[in-house]
Amino acid sequence: MLDGRTKGIPGTTEPFALEQIAEKGWNVLNEDLPLPLMVLKRSALDANAQIFGRYLAEHGLSLAPHGKTTMSPQLFAEQLANGAWGLTAATVNQVQVMRHYGVPRVVLANQLLGKTHLHTIDAEINAADDFSFYCFVDSVAQLQNMQRHLGGVPLLRPIRLLIEVGAAGGRTGLRTKAEAAALAEAIGNADQSQFRFAGVAAFEGVVPGIDKTPSLVSDFADLVVDIARALPTSLYAGLDEFLLSGGGSAYFDLVAERFKSIDLNVPVRVLLRSGCYITNDHGSYQSAQNQAKADPKRSWKSDLIPALEAWAYVQSTPEPGLAFLSMGKRDIPYDGGLPVPLKLYRPGVGFLPVGQAEIFATNDQHAYVRLGADTDWQVGDMVASGISHPCTAFDKWRFIPVIDDNYAVIDGVLTFF
């Protein structure tokens, strides 16, 4: 049930179930909803699912989309219905949310450790007939921590381990073949009813320097493949398939190309974990897409459509060339570039040219905008901005309306951050 405590819901609304939202007849342009408001465009979500699905099929790739981006069970269900192999989580809490909504296969793309976390995972595995759980491991110390906390608990299905490889100067993940060999040995010696090797994983998005030199992604992917190849074949002798997983939302094509080159004595599933394809953006991911399209060596040539818009009022124009929008750090991402004004709507008049306008700073609840000399923004105007970094857009909203191309509210999603 939603009520006026939830940001984005009008204060005069009686409590209602989300499924009834289309019946409200709300339209953003009619000022039926309070601002600021983040909206999701249905047509863009659908187009992106098609575009990305086609790419995966053409290249023989599997997808466990990163659920951390949206943390929205309704979008998870759409992704699974569209053929996702599973879902990816970044934290045990995210796994809990996915299990609450019945997601059958989850990759925790992170180190599992700690008492409560192990107890949660063993309880989830033993509570269901159909839950397959994978997680990353990058050190013997982490494996030992998991073993200690699991104790002698019998599991219906083992925790499937993906050895994480990281880049020097990067983030988590072991760095060398020697470390991988030591960890492989420890995994081989573990109770196989509790822990089972499942493959190798990496995240190329934090390789130092890739923003300037994307070819470093390919070098890193080669390192991952080398380490995977060097593992003792006994480690995966009984496996149906060897998972080789990588791929965020910016360089997944480069990773997939190298990962597909591996040849082992067992079938290999190349599993991407891209999360931001579902909405793309008007900032860093649009730039990454344009960068790929401009590079003749890249296979990713499609146009994902930005699905998120942040709406706010012009609340004050206190000096010439200076305006304030009624949205801030609580509403819009600011970690990968500030939002970009896209559209101006004047209630009672209609859409007008947005003019030259740049958001140059944010406070908790305000955005500072520099206007060009000929830009006509009036107090009470509504401005839609495109955002950069979908992950830190979704996490600022518990409810996001889904709109059609005329800004009518036809659905809504809840998030769990």
Add this chain to the structure above:
Amino acid sequence: MLDGRTKGIPGTTEPFALEQIAEKGWNVLNEDLPLPLMVLKRSALDANAQIFGRYLAEHGLSLAPHGKTTMSPQLFAEQLANGAWGLTAATVNQVQVMRHYGVPRVVLANQLLGKTHLHTIDAEINAADDFSFYCFVDSVAQLQNMQRHLGGVPLLRPIRLLIEVGAAGGRTGLRTKAEAAALAEAIGNADQSQFRFAGVAAFEGVVPGIDKTPSLVSDFADLVVDIARALPTSLYAGLDEFLLSGGGSAYFDLVAERFKSIDLNVPVRVLLRSGCYITNDHGSYQSAQNQAKADPKRSWKSDLIPALEAWAYVQSTPEPGLAFLSMGKRDIPYDGGLPVPLKLYRPGVGFLPVGQAEIFATNDQHAYVRLGADTDWQVGDMVASGISHPCTAFDKWRFIPVIDDNYAVIDGVLTFF
């Protein structure tokens, strides 16, 4: 009811009401709760309420604490019980939350405008016997927008208007006496059953350059007083009191000193809106407090105690001198400095020296830490960090446990962002 969908709640917990949380017997140090976890220290909250309350009493000041900091109705209730005159909100949604929990007097320290927002406010005013609502106005255009959307709706009590004054190059608020005179005239001509002048307000925290030259705060406060003095006395002839409001959590003493100097033909209530005093922090607000203490001209000389700690696991130590904590942009503030590691707890061993350790970057779910040569952090250790900027700490959590000095969970708060 809370369950495993909520960050901070163990996944194995049956749904329960927040009031039952103390009965769980949970202790952070016993790994009973998942990490990352933000915790609120009961003793610090109580100490800060006392320290700040004493300051207000000694200086004859009123407080409408900014609710945007915590957006936690339980903390609102404590603040009102401790003598707060009212609460401050930054958005209409925040007003809605406050009204849901029965807060009787709310200052919307922001421009009110827009169809749905006006309908919400008129509905709230007319639905209760005891709701006094104040908001900022900084332009005739905004007043006209409010008048248009309110239409002929009769109100049980008028919307009380605070003329907002802003600094040149700052944020919202009119800049000059001439603008104030024009707005005062428009307010005087408005339907007084709908809109009533109530005073003058400002926020000194966004005056350009104050981080280097705090005396600019005093200059700005003088401007606010000048503009208030120049208003036509007819505007407040019938008022019981004239509100003069300012004061965030860094320079409130400088503002209060100047505001108290005003002499009008009506009683003046100097109303602070500080929000962060309730938790303070280990970053920007601690620095502001130290700055005040070191300045012989400042009246604020107390030691508020940081009430927030962010706990996370050491999840990986992939290179010498490099460690990763299991918390990131979704869990901790990063807009006013990154968290500072304070404590190291090794399960089964106890507290150990945290050593030399600096968080130097964050991703969505990870913190990058540089360790000194002699710093001993092991995978599975728990680290408590102090944060900078309480507002962007609270807004990353829907539930925050309240702990005693031994890290036992004795209560919890819910937030509504």
